[in-house]
Amino acid sequence: MRKAKILITLGPASRTPEVIEQLLAAGANGVRINMSHGTHEEKAADIELARAAAKKLGHSLAVLVDLSGPKIRTSKLKDGLPVKLERGAVFILTTQTIEGDENRVSTNYPDLPRVVQPGTRLLLDDGAIALLVESTTDTDVTCRVIDGGMLGERKGINLPGVSLPIDSLTEKDKVDLKWAVAQNADYIALSFVRSANDCERAKQMINEAGGRAPLVAKIEKAEAIAHLDEIIEAADGIMVARGDLGVETSVELVPVYQKQIIEKSIKAGKMVITATQMLGSMVTNPRPTRAEASDVANAVWDGSDCVMLSNETAAGAHPIAAVATMSRIIESAESGRHKPENPTKWAGVQSGRVSRALCEAAAYAAEEMGIAVTAVFTASGLMARRLSTLRVDQRIIALTHKPEVLCELALIWGVEPLLTKNATSTEEMLSTGQETLLKAGVVEKGDMIVVMAGRLSGLGLSSSVTIFTIAGDLGPTRQ
Structure with missing residues (x-):
């Protein structure tokens, strides 16, 4: 099973129930709602169709609403x-x-x-x-x-090199942001971010509107590169928006910036999406160029949580083929590259975070014991995201009782989210967790797994790592 996820853009080529179901079946993990085009009614219908398709197929699905931002455009012809x-x-x-x-x-x-x-x-x-x-x-x-x-x-x-006196959050964006919150969007992306202040203002607006969606900052201006560290710190996730970034800076710098942005984002524990023109030729052609296949593979090797399709699925002639092709490229890239035996990334600069220490302990335990699955009980998704940043070989199964967390985690590298029952005791949590894992076919009786938990109020396994053997009706046995 591939680790990197696929985010698709919905549009005229992909807004029927049949096509959306096929896109999800082909490997899409999330849908992008582009607010640069269309009405709220059209976009709400797109979200409803996507969520209905995901429910029918039994898939977890993230909905990302992409605010248009102060994009200067030409008008009608x-x-x-x-x-x-x-x-x-x-x-x-x-x-x-x-x-x-x-x-x-x-x-x-x-x-x-x-x-x-x-x-x-x-x-x-x-x-x-x-x-x-x-x-x-x-x-x-x-x-x-x-x-x-x-x-x-x-x-x-x-206008490369011109600093524009435009607010990153336009009046349209403010209206669209409140609409996105009302639609229970799983992520909201802010366009043309220039500073941490842009992110902080947008996050405040999300909170004031009663929303919970993480904010994804789109890096597409030279000013964003100059303030990259503070933007990554302020945002919940990052998108490498290579189209405008290449125009606002220079095309030869885009690969350099891409690697820097992804590396810094992972180090900061933030999810990162690589976007724009990944399989651009498939808008008209049934197969990608060799250069495009290499581009997707390199984005995967760089460490992207997620790679995104834009026109390929929104307006292209081969949307389903584009998703299936991208999925195969990701699988090939992940299976075909040699990994070092002792990942030094686990022993980086001290963060002082309990969650980081627990994740490193879980990773070492799984590696030492040859365990293939790490199950993470999480109410917020934080612990699963933290473990993901280590880019471990083991399967990461996130067990949560919150549907909104299930959807958020659908775009996180290597995380397979499963919905489980809410538990009021440690014994109940382990029992229902085991039942969920067995039912999903993730484990079998007798399998040894690493179990970790984040901050779970009132439960004994809160902020812990342990090893269990799946014992079926007898319950999990602590090692």
Whole structure:
């Protein structure tokens, strides 16, 4: 069973019950709801369909709501058709509301003429088209096309090196965040994070709205790289948003930043998602390029908790094949790479955390005894996440009585969450836990397992690690 998880984006190509069921069966562990497009009604229907499919299949499923953030975009084009921008031609971005063509197009950012100047470089559609500003008026930015191409509707506009006076949480984001809380989203992703303060404000809003969703900070601006350590500390999870990151910085730095971000996130005990253009060619083709397969494998080897599909499943011609292909690549990458016999990562800098000490003890115990399964009783999911950061070889089975924790853990590396009954005593907890493991086919009678528990109020096994033998009707036997 693979350790790294798959997050898919729902969209026009994947919003029917049949397709969603097939996507989950092919290996999807979570769904991303992209708030840059569509209405709340459409997105609520997507979430309902996804959760219904997961329930039908008996899968745990995470729902991540991705706030659009202050994304500067082009607007509508005449008849909705793409236009060709020729190299050397003049092209105008205007704050006026028009139907765009090959000569000019509207933008959703009213202050664009005031934040650019002659010589400013603009990139459209993730850098596919490059413009150079020649002049501005109160409403228009007149540019020269440096690198031409086909421009569709609502494409991103990036201004590399320009610090924009825009709040990371737009008014739309605030409305969408409250909506996400009402939908019981398992994760909320914040776009264009620039500092820890952005994360803290968003987390405060989630709490004030009565939500519990962990906040995922998307790293996609040069300013985020400059404040990376503080952002990782403030956020609950991190997304390496490689599309905008490559445009806002430079494409050759993206692999370097990816490895740094993943390494720092794991060290800090935060989940990390690698996203954007992972199997991009499968939007139109039934098979990926060899370079894309290598890219997914390297993201897995870097240590990503989760790898994400965007257009491949939202609007692609082969959404199910994309998920199945990604799953096979992950399995191949995880099984085909040699691992050191003595993982030095267990003996890092002292953290002073009891949870870290317990997880290292559990990992060493399983390694020393040749045990294949570690069962973690957890009410919050914290202990399972901590054990996951050690990237152990053993299966991590998280036993929780909280459905919301079950869904959160669906995106965490190596964690297989199972729902168990709430227990009021240590004996009941062990008995129901054993029953759950046997019923799920994780263990058999006579198997030896490592059992660990986080902070469980009133229970004797709270904050502990022990070894048990599964004894069926006789109950677990302590070693």
